[in-house]
Amino acid sequence: MLTHALKNLSRSAFLLVGLLGAQDFVISYALQVHNGIATHQSFGIARALKKYQGLRYRCEIPVDEPKLDSKQELFLLDILLKTYQNAVLDCLYKSEVRIESNGFNTQMQNQNYATLRITTPLNAYLEGGLLVLEVYEKERK
Numbered sequence: 001m002l003t004h005a006l007k008n009l010s011r012s013a014f015l016l017v018g019l020l021g022a023q024d025f026v027i028s029y030a031l032q033v034h035n036g037i038a039t040h041q042s043f044g045i046a047r048a049l050k051k052y053q054g055l056r057y058r059c060e061i062p063v064d065e066p067k068l069d070s071k072q073e074l075f076l077l078d079i080l081l082k083t084y085q086n087a088v089l090d091c092l093y094k095s096e097v098r099i100e101s102n103g104f105n106t107q108m109q110n111q112n113y114a115t116l117r118i119t120t121p122l123n124a125y126l127e128g129g130l131l132v133l134e135v136y137e138k139e140r141k
Contacts, residue, residue: 059091
């Protein structure tokens, strides 16, 4: 019975992978810190408008595929990237991270502001029960 269930699971996973294929995204993340306390964060996913070259590294994230209706299946990778946001960010920390910091002192009190930013192009696809992220080199300006 378990073997039958695994065959059905792998068949449905194959169908979704075959239907979706790999997709290029640009992931952006920002975290604002004021006096050592995180005050705001944002996580954005956008479809890449162009192809990127130069694979930098690859991450594999174990995922459980959600049950979706046929209209939502096209957005499965988007949903998984958002659902597994923390694991995606752990992968992206290996990429370039920009930190902007400023501070000032008034009336013997320090005010410090820092922003951590990540903007990374990647290719995402499903391989079995894994969400695979292939992170590309950023283009130099």
